[in-house]
Amino acid sequence: MSTTSFTPRVFSGIQPSGGLTLGNYLGAIKRFVDMQGPDFETVYCMVDLHAISVWQDPAALAHNTRELCAGFIAAGIDPEKSILINQSQVPEHAQLGWIFNCVARMGWMQRMTQFKDKAGKNAQNVSLGLFGYPALMAADILVYHATHVPVGEDQKQHLELTRDIAAKFNHDYGVDFFPITEPVIEGAATRVMSLRDGSKKMSKSDPSDASRINMTDDADTIAKKIRKAKTDPDALPSEAKGLEDRPEARNLVNIYASLSDQSVDQVLGEVGGQQFGTFKPKLAELAVSKLSPISSEMARLMNDPSEIDRILSHGAARAREITAPILRQTYEIVGMVGPV
Ligand code: TYM
Secondary structure: OOOOOOOOEEEEEEOOOOOOEHHHHHHHHHHHHHHOEOOEEEEEEEOHHHHOOOOOOHHHHHHHHHHHHHHHHHHOOOOOOOEEEEHHHOOHHHHHHHHHHOOOOHHHHHOOHHHHHHHHHHHHHOOHHHHHHHHHHHHHHHOOOOOEEEOOHHHHHHHHHHHHHHHHHHHHHOOOOOOOOEEEOOOOOOOOEOOOOOOOEOOOOOOOHHHOOEOOOOHHHHHHHHHHOOOOOOOOOOOHHHHOOOHHHHHHHHHHHHHOOOOHHHHHHHHOOOOHHHHHHHHHHHHHHHHHHHHHHHHHHHOOHHHHHHHHHHHHHHHHHHHHHHHHHHHHHHOOOOOO
8 A cells, every 4th residue: 555545744763862963963853854844744753662672771861852852842843843752652652563563573573784783792682672673663653654754774674674564464454554654765964974984874872972973062072073084185076976985075075965955966066176174174164053053952942851841741642642543443453352
Protein backbone atom coordinates (compact mmCIF):
# COMPACT_ATOMS: atom_id res chain seq x y z
CA MET A 1 0.00 0.00 0.00
CA SER A 2 1.39 3.41 -0.87
CA THR A 3 1.26 6.38 1.46
CA THR A 4 -1.21 8.31 -0.69
CA SER A 5 -4.35 7.39 1.23
CA PHE A 6 -2.91 8.57 4.54
CA THR A 7 -2.83 12.08 6.00
CA PRO A 8 0.64 13.48 5.13
CA ARG A 9 2.36 13.27 8.49
CA VAL A 10 6.00 13.62 9.44
CA PHE A 11 7.54 11.83 12.42
CA SER A 12 11.14 11.88 13.54
CA GLY A 13 13.09 11.44 16.75
CA ILE A 14 16.40 12.12 18.42
CA GLN A 15 17.93 10.36 21.41
CA PRO A 16 18.40 12.49 24.53
CA SER A 17 21.63 10.71 25.26
CA GLY A 18 24.03 13.66 25.44
CA GLY A 19 24.64 16.96 23.73
CA LEU A 20 23.41 17.79 20.25
CA THR A 21 26.00 17.94 17.49
CA LEU A 22 26.17 19.85 14.24
CA GLY A 23 25.40 16.47 12.60
CA ASN A 24 22.09 16.24 14.48
CA TYR A 25 21.31 19.84 13.61
CA LEU A 26 22.05 19.71 9.87
CA GLY A 27 21.03 16.08 9.29
CA ALA A 28 17.84 16.29 11.32
CA ILE A 29 16.59 19.33 13.27
CA LYS A 30 17.13 21.95 10.56
CA ARG A 31 15.21 19.74 8.16
CA PHE A 32 12.47 19.16 10.73
CA VAL A 33 12.01 22.93 10.82
CA ASP A 34 11.84 23.07 7.00
CA MET A 35 9.05 20.45 6.94
CA GLN A 36 6.93 22.36 9.42
CA GLY A 37 4.15 24.05 7.48
CA PRO A 38 0.91 23.50 5.62
CA ASP A 39 1.98 20.35 3.73
CA PHE A 40 2.38 18.07 6.74
CA GLU A 41 1.35 17.44 10.30
CA THR A 42 4.67 17.22 12.13
CA VAL A 43 5.53 15.18 15.22
CA TYR A 44 9.00 15.41 16.75
CA CYS A 45 10.13 13.23 19.59
CA MET A 46 12.82 12.93 22.23
CA VAL A 47 13.21 9.15 22.27
CA ASP A 48 14.02 8.57 25.92
CA LEU A 49 12.95 4.90 25.80
CA HIS A 50 15.51 4.32 23.07
CA ALA A 51 18.20 6.16 25.01
CA ILE A 52 18.04 3.69 27.92
CA SER A 53 18.97 0.80 25.62
CA VAL A 54 22.44 1.79 26.86
CA TRP A 55 22.97 2.95 30.44
CA GLN A 56 21.85 6.52 31.19
CA ASP A 57 22.35 8.24 34.50
CA PRO A 58 18.77 9.19 35.56
CA ALA A 59 19.52 12.83 36.39
CA ALA A 60 21.48 13.23 33.15
CA LEU A 61 18.65 11.64 31.13
CA ALA A 62 16.12 14.12 32.53
CA HIS A 63 18.49 17.03 31.90
CA ASN A 64 19.29 15.87 28.37
CA THR A 65 15.62 15.40 27.52
CA ARG A 66 14.82 18.98 28.56
CA GLU A 67 17.92 20.31 26.81
CA LEU A 68 16.98 18.51 23.61
CA CYS A 69 13.49 19.98 23.82
CA ALA A 70 15.08 23.42 24.27
CA GLY A 71 17.25 22.68 21.22
CA PHE A 72 14.26 21.82 19.07
CA ILE A 73 12.45 25.02 20.04
CA ALA A 74 15.54 27.24 19.79
CA ALA A 75 16.20 25.91 16.28
CA GLY A 76 12.70 26.84 15.15
CA ILE A 77 10.28 24.04 16.03
CA ASP A 78 7.09 25.76 17.14
CA PRO A 79 5.35 23.63 19.80
CA GLU A 80 1.98 24.83 18.56
CA LYS A 81 2.63 24.03 14.90
CA SER A 82 4.36 20.72 15.65
CA ILE A 83 3.62 18.10 18.25
CA LEU A 84 6.69 17.96 20.49
CA ILE A 85 6.93 15.00 22.85
CA ASN A 86 9.14 12.75 24.86
CA GLN A 87 8.47 9.15 23.98
CA SER A 88 7.79 7.79 27.47
CA GLN A 89 4.80 10.12 27.93
CA VAL A 90 3.02 8.47 25.00
CA PRO A 91 2.69 4.84 26.10
CA GLU A 92 1.32 3.68 22.73
CA HIS A 93 4.89 3.73 21.33
CA ALA A 94 5.98 0.96 23.67
CA GLN A 95 2.68 -0.90 23.32
CA LEU A 96 2.90 -1.04 19.53
CA GLY A 97 6.62 -1.80 19.95
CA TRP A 98 5.68 -5.08 21.63
CA ILE A 99 3.39 -6.07 18.76
CA PHE A 100 6.24 -5.34 16.34
CA ASN A 101 8.64 -7.45 18.42
CA CYS A 102 6.30 -10.26 17.46
CA VAL A 103 6.28 -9.27 13.77
CA ALA A 104 9.98 -8.59 13.15
CA ARG A 105 12.19 -11.64 12.56
CA MET A 106 15.46 -12.38 14.36
CA GLY A 107 17.29 -12.55 11.04
CA TRP A 108 16.15 -9.04 10.10
CA MET A 109 17.42 -7.61 13.37
CA GLN A 110 20.72 -9.46 13.14
CA ARG A 111 21.45 -7.67 9.88
CA MET A 112 21.25 -4.20 11.45
CA THR A 113 24.67 -2.61 11.01
CA GLN A 114 24.06 -0.06 13.75
CA PHE A 115 23.52 -2.85 16.28
CA LYS A 116 26.68 -4.58 15.12
CA ASP A 117 28.65 -1.31 15.39
CA LYS A 118 27.28 -0.47 18.82
CA ALA A 119 27.53 -3.96 20.29
CA GLY A 120 30.93 -4.64 18.75
CA LYS A 121 32.64 -7.66 20.29
CA ASN A 122 30.42 -7.29 23.34
CA ALA A 123 27.19 -8.61 21.77
CA GLN A 124 26.41 -11.06 24.60
CA ASN A 125 26.60 -8.32 27.16
CA VAL A 126 24.49 -5.53 25.68
CA SER A 127 20.83 -5.04 26.59
CA LEU A 128 18.03 -6.87 24.84
CA GLY A 129 16.59 -3.38 24.24
CA LEU A 130 19.56 -2.45 22.06
CA PHE A 131 18.87 -5.48 19.87
CA GLY A 132 15.13 -4.84 19.65
CA TYR A 133 15.60 -1.09 19.19
CA PRO A 134 14.58 -0.96 15.48
CA ALA A 135 11.18 -2.58 16.22
CA LEU A 136 10.43 0.19 18.72
CA MET A 137 11.59 2.72 16.15
CA ALA A 138 9.13 1.26 13.63
CA ALA A 139 6.41 1.62 16.28
CA ASP A 140 7.36 5.28 16.89
CA ILE A 141 6.68 5.99 13.25
CA LEU A 142 3.75 3.72 12.55
CA VAL A 143 1.76 4.50 15.70
CA TYR A 144 1.16 7.87 13.98
CA HIS A 145 0.63 6.33 10.53
CA ALA A 146 3.46 8.70 9.61
CA THR A 147 4.11 8.93 5.88
CA HIS A 148 7.46 10.77 5.86
CA VAL A 149 10.49 10.43 8.12
CA PRO A 150 13.35 12.93 7.76
CA VAL A 151 16.60 11.45 9.06
CA GLY A 152 20.34 11.39 8.40
CA GLU A 153 21.88 8.71 6.21
CA ASP A 154 22.80 6.49 9.20
CA GLN A 155 19.10 5.71 9.84
CA LYS A 156 18.37 4.42 6.33
CA GLN A 157 18.54 0.74 7.21
CA HIS A 158 16.22 1.22 10.20
CA LEU A 159 13.68 2.87 7.93
CA GLU A 160 13.86 0.00 5.46
CA LEU A 161 13.12 -2.32 8.37
CA THR A 162 10.15 -0.13 9.30
CA ARG A 163 8.76 -0.65 5.81
CA ASP A 164 9.34 -4.41 6.09
CA ILE A 165 7.52 -4.54 9.43
CA ALA A 166 4.55 -2.55 8.07
CA ALA A 167 4.34 -4.78 4.99
CA LYS A 168 4.55 -8.01 7.00
CA PHE A 169 1.91 -6.86 9.48
CA ASN A 170 -0.42 -5.85 6.62
CA HIS A 171 0.22 -9.15 4.86
CA ASP A 172 -0.07 -11.43 7.90
CA TYR A 173 -3.35 -9.90 9.05
CA GLY A 174 -4.73 -9.31 5.54
CA VAL A 175 -5.17 -5.56 6.03
CA ASP A 176 -3.97 -2.31 4.48
CA PHE A 177 -3.50 -0.68 7.84
CA PHE A 178 0.05 0.63 8.14
CA PRO A 179 1.56 2.96 5.52
CA ILE A 180 4.80 2.09 3.78
CA THR A 181 6.72 5.09 5.05
CA GLU A 182 9.00 7.26 2.90
CA PRO A 183 12.46 7.96 4.29
CA VAL A 184 13.43 11.58 3.56
CA ILE A 185 17.22 11.69 3.36
CA GLU A 186 17.94 14.88 1.47
CA GLY A 187 20.23 17.89 1.30
CA ALA A 188 23.97 18.46 1.47
CA ALA A 189 24.42 17.27 5.04
CA THR A 190 22.78 13.87 5.39
CA ARG A 191 26.09 12.53 6.70
CA VAL A 192 28.21 15.13 8.48
CA MET A 193 31.65 13.67 9.09
CA SER A 194 34.12 14.00 11.97
CA LEU A 195 36.34 17.09 11.78
CA ARG A 196 39.34 14.89 12.60
CA ASP A 197 38.66 11.99 10.23
CA GLY A 198 36.62 12.38 7.04
CA SER A 199 35.79 8.67 6.97
CA LYS A 200 33.96 8.69 10.33
CA LYS A 201 30.53 10.12 11.11
CA MET A 202 30.42 13.15 13.41
CA SER A 203 29.06 11.70 16.63
CA LYS A 204 28.42 12.69 20.23
CA SER A 205 30.04 9.43 21.33
CA ASP A 206 33.41 10.12 19.65
CA PRO A 207 36.01 10.36 22.47
CA SER A 208 37.58 13.42 20.81
CA ASP A 209 35.59 16.62 21.43
CA ALA A 210 37.59 18.25 18.60
CA SER A 211 35.91 15.82 16.17
CA ARG A 212 32.53 17.53 16.48
CA ILE A 213 30.80 20.85 16.93
CA ASN A 214 28.38 20.75 19.84
CA MET A 215 25.31 22.96 19.72
CA THR A 216 26.36 24.35 23.09
CA ASP A 217 29.92 25.30 21.98
CA ASP A 218 30.72 29.01 22.23
CA ALA A 219 31.90 31.09 19.27
CA ASP A 220 35.63 30.75 20.09
CA THR A 221 35.38 26.97 20.43
CA ILE A 222 33.52 26.64 17.13
CA ALA A 223 36.10 28.81 15.34
CA LYS A 224 39.00 26.87 16.89
CA LYS A 225 37.56 23.48 15.95
CA ILE A 226 37.02 24.57 12.36
CA ARG A 227 40.53 26.08 12.16
CA LYS A 228 41.98 22.78 13.36
CA ALA A 229 39.75 20.57 11.19
CA LYS A 230 41.71 18.08 9.14
CA THR A 231 42.07 19.04 5.46
CA ASP A 232 44.39 18.37 2.54
CA PRO A 233 46.93 20.78 1.05
CA ASP A 234 45.04 21.54 -2.20
CA ALA A 235 42.86 24.51 -3.05
CA LEU A 236 39.09 24.00 -3.26
CA PRO A 237 37.83 22.83 -6.66
CA SER A 238 35.25 24.81 -8.62
CA GLU A 239 32.94 21.81 -9.22
CA ALA A 240 31.52 19.06 -6.98
CA LYS A 241 33.31 16.38 -9.00
CA GLY A 242 36.64 17.73 -7.72
CA LEU A 243 35.65 16.72 -4.15
CA GLU A 244 35.22 13.04 -4.95
CA ASP A 245 38.40 11.71 -3.35
CA ARG A 246 38.72 14.46 -0.78
CA PRO A 247 36.47 13.45 2.14
CA GLU A 248 37.59 16.19 4.55
CA ALA A 249 37.25 18.96 1.96
CA ARG A 250 33.89 17.58 0.88
CA ASN A 251 32.67 17.54 4.46
CA LEU A 252 33.53 21.19 5.10
CA VAL A 253 31.93 22.26 1.80
CA ASN A 254 28.80 20.23 2.60
CA ILE A 255 28.58 21.89 6.01
CA TYR A 256 28.94 25.31 4.40
CA ALA A 257 26.28 24.48 1.79
CA SER A 258 23.83 23.24 4.36
CA LEU A 259 24.34 26.12 6.78
CA SER A 260 23.92 28.68 3.99
CA ASP A 261 21.01 26.86 2.25
CA GLN A 262 22.95 26.58 -0.98
CA SER A 263 23.86 23.69 -3.24
CA VAL A 264 27.44 22.38 -3.25
CA ASP A 265 27.88 23.75 -6.78
CA GLN A 266 26.73 27.19 -5.72
CA VAL A 267 29.21 27.16 -2.84
CA LEU A 268 32.05 26.03 -5.08
CA GLY A 269 31.12 28.75 -7.56
CA GLU A 270 31.83 31.19 -4.75
CA VAL A 271 34.85 29.62 -3.04
CA GLY A 272 36.42 27.42 -5.78
CA GLY A 273 40.17 28.12 -6.04
CA GLN A 274 40.48 29.28 -2.43
CA GLN A 275 42.93 27.72 0.03
CA PHE A 276 41.64 26.41 3.35
CA GLY A 277 43.37 29.32 5.07
CA THR A 278 40.78 31.58 3.41
CA PHE A 279 37.80 29.20 3.43
CA LYS A 280 37.96 28.05 7.05
CA PRO A 281 37.50 31.51 8.63
CA LYS A 282 34.50 32.05 6.32
CA LEU A 283 33.02 28.74 7.39
CA ALA A 284 33.70 29.54 11.05
CA GLU A 285 31.98 32.90 10.72
CA LEU A 286 28.96 31.32 9.03
CA ALA A 287 28.74 28.54 11.63
CA VAL A 288 28.94 30.98 14.53
CA SER A 289 26.33 33.27 12.99
CA LYS A 290 23.89 30.37 12.58
CA LEU A 291 24.59 28.40 15.75
CA SER A 292 25.18 31.11 18.39
CA PRO A 293 21.58 32.37 18.40
CA ILE A 294 20.39 28.79 18.82
CA SER A 295 22.72 28.01 21.70
CA SER A 296 21.90 31.22 23.55
CA GLU A 297 18.17 30.60 23.11
CA MET A 298 18.67 27.04 24.38
CA ALA A 299 20.39 28.40 27.49
CA ARG A 300 17.56 30.89 28.03
CA LEU A 301 14.90 28.17 27.73
CA MET A 302 16.81 25.94 30.13
CA ASN A 303 16.40 28.61 32.81
CA ASP A 304 12.74 27.65 33.00
CA PRO A 305 12.52 23.84 33.01
CA SER A 306 8.91 23.89 34.21
CA GLU A 307 7.88 25.63 30.98
CA ILE A 308 9.63 22.86 29.02
CA ASP A 309 7.80 20.23 31.06
CA ARG A 310 4.53 21.96 30.34
CA ILE A 311 5.24 21.98 26.60
CA LEU A 312 6.04 18.26 26.70
CA SER A 313 2.90 17.30 28.57
CA HIS A 314 0.80 19.42 26.19
CA GLY A 315 2.51 17.64 23.27
CA ALA A 316 1.82 14.22 24.78
CA ALA A 317 -1.89 14.96 25.16
CA ARG A 318 -2.10 16.01 21.50
CA ALA A 319 -0.06 13.00 20.39
CA ARG A 320 -2.32 10.55 22.19
CA GLU A 321 -5.33 11.81 20.25
CA ILE A 322 -3.58 10.28 17.24
CA THR A 323 -1.88 7.25 18.78
CA ALA A 324 -4.63 5.88 21.04
CA PRO A 325 -7.12 5.17 18.21
CA ILE A 326 -4.39 3.67 16.00
CA LEU A 327 -3.28 1.35 18.82
CA ARG A 328 -6.89 0.39 19.58
CA GLN A 329 -7.46 -0.53 15.92
CA THR A 330 -4.19 -2.48 15.88
CA TYR A 331 -5.30 -4.49 18.92
CA GLU A 332 -8.62 -5.23 17.23
CA ILE A 333 -6.87 -6.41 14.07
CA VAL A 334 -4.62 -8.67 16.16
CA GLY A 335 -7.62 -10.11 18.05
CA MET A 336 -7.11 -8.67 21.51
CA VAL A 337 -10.35 -8.48 23.49
CA GLY A 338 -10.78 -4.90 24.65
CA PRO A 339 -12.77 -3.28 27.45
CA VAL A 340 -16.55 -2.91 26.95
P1 TYM B 1 20.17 9.81 16.76
O1 TYM B 1 19.69 10.31 18.06
O2 TYM B 1 21.45 9.04 16.71
O3 TYM B 1 20.31 11.00 15.73
C1 TYM B 1 19.24 11.90 15.51
C2 TYM B 1 19.18 12.35 14.06
O4 TYM B 1 20.41 13.00 13.71
C3 TYM B 1 20.94 12.39 12.54
N1 TYM B 1 22.40 12.42 12.62
C4 TYM B 1 23.18 12.88 11.62
N2 TYM B 1 22.88 13.37 10.41
C5 TYM B 1 23.91 13.75 9.64
N3 TYM B 1 25.22 13.64 10.03
C6 TYM B 1 25.56 13.13 11.23
N4 TYM B 1 26.83 13.05 11.60
C7 TYM B 1 24.51 12.73 12.10
N5 TYM B 1 24.49 12.20 13.35
C8 TYM B 1 23.18 12.03 13.64
C9 TYM B 1 20.41 10.96 12.56
O5 TYM B 1 20.43 10.38 11.27
C10 TYM B 1 19.01 11.17 13.08
O6 TYM B 1 18.13 11.56 12.04
N6 TYM B 1 17.30 5.82 15.92
C11 TYM B 1 17.32 7.27 15.87
C12 TYM B 1 16.26 7.91 16.73
C13 TYM B 1 14.87 7.46 16.44
C14 TYM B 1 14.08 7.79 15.30
C15 TYM B 1 12.84 7.16 15.50
C16 TYM B 1 14.33 8.56 14.16
C17 TYM B 1 14.11 6.65 17.24
N7 TYM B 1 12.88 6.48 16.69
C18 TYM B 1 11.81 7.24 14.56
C19 TYM B 1 13.29 8.64 13.21
C20 TYM B 1 12.07 8.01 13.42
C21 TYM B 1 18.67 7.71 16.41
O7 TYM B 1 19.32 7.04 17.17
O8 TYM B 1 19.02 8.97 16.03
